[in-house]
Amino acid sequence: MTDADLFSTIPPSPEGFRSGFIAIVGRPNVGKSTLMNQLIGQKIAITSPVAQTTRNRLRGILTTDEAQIIFVDTPGIHKPHHELGKVLVHNARTAIGAVDVVLFVVDGSTAAGRGDQFIAELLTPAQTPVFLGMNKMDLCPEADLAATIASYEALAADHPWPICQFSATTAAGLPDLQQQLIMALEPGPYYYPPDLVTDQPERFIMGELIREQILHHTREEVPHSVAIAIDRVEEAKSITHVLATIHVERDSQKGILIGKGGSMLKTIGSSARLQMQKLITGKVYLELFVKVQPKWRQSRTRLAELGYQRDQ
Incomplete structure (x- = not known):
């Protein structure tokens, strides 16, 4: 639609x-x-x-x-x-x-x-x-x-x-x-269809659900140094495939997110997948990657690429 x-x-x-x-x-x-x-x-x-x-x-x-x-x-x-x-x-x-x-x-x-x-x-x-x-x-x-x-x-x-x-x-x-x-509020019209609960696209919500699990499962400097990019969403008859990249600022943060033998990344992915399945009411296959982007929070170019821009 x-x-x-x-x-x-x-x-x-x-x-x-x-x-x-x-x-x-x-x-x-x-x-x-x-x-x-x-x-x-x-x-x-x-x-x-x-x-x-x-x-x-x-x-x-x-x-x-x-x-x-x-x-x-x-x-x-x-x-x-x-x-x-x-x-x-x-x-x-x-x-x-x-x-x-x-x-x-x-x-x-x-x-x-x-x-x-x-x-x-x-x-x-x-x-x-x-x-x-x-x-x-x-x-x-x-x-x-x-x-x-x-x-x-x-x-x-x-x-x-x-x-x-x-x-x-x-x-x-x-x-x-x-x-x-x-x-x-003043008398006014419907701005959105009555059954709509947010104006944000599913991709945005998916990225936020991944970030939420990182906030829950990691500590110290990691949560604030993370940005999520949903690289691809492919819908099949019985399952939705989601490919996402977690951007961090340092190699040490990447290590924490991946965990021993990939255990932390698996935990984050499993928890986020369950939340996504509630969002789209169907099965989800979630694949996560972690990429180091040094000092991305200090770079206006990187911020814009990751969806953080000043409102006018």
Whole structure:
């Protein structure tokens, strides 16, 4: 099916229907991707306990009887240490001015910190409506709850920012959050077919599923030094063949990823294959290669080749 065929299936919106784009912003590892997956109702963004998991702006589409919300999951806003980091932070900032509503997600299990204050100051001049979302409330110790909430109330004190408390993991508080976000949108049309959950192609999601398994199975410098290229996807009647290359910066990282006798690469491949089979609802044969690309995170040319470019 072509893009033209796909978008020809968009129906007219009913009276009173609301729609719009909502950027999910915040520090790394506050649960932005987990939140979007939970709201959408299925996994489209990778999650990991490793900070700075999200690299690309990923759109998740939630369509209900009364609204269509296009969530924009952005990279965590942090102090960049290389060219890749600069691109990610630039793109997250760009998203703030290109949406209808901003959902500023914080880690509600701990009090507001300097990183949250930095983002609050970044959002201050924006004309876009902002919601302050306190995630991970289920993890906040009861003894610290009042002080933690007070710290975020102080953060939002100079702004007309509604504060929402929820847990992306347990889904507690999410129905109320969803309804508040819908009411913040203007009346509008369907931007995408009602049954679509993301605008990203399957190849992109496949690459992210591989990267997710690397994040889960390796440590130290390896996860942040990895980029995935899906080189080939061939669909047969009973199985889909996927060929992918894992790019790293050093020979030592290549050794860690391959593991003794290829054990680590086999583990990563097996886990990623299982996730891919859920994505395409069919059998997958996944073949992985590891290639050393020295200092690829510092090279604008290499970043562009691997799909990391500054948004305009």
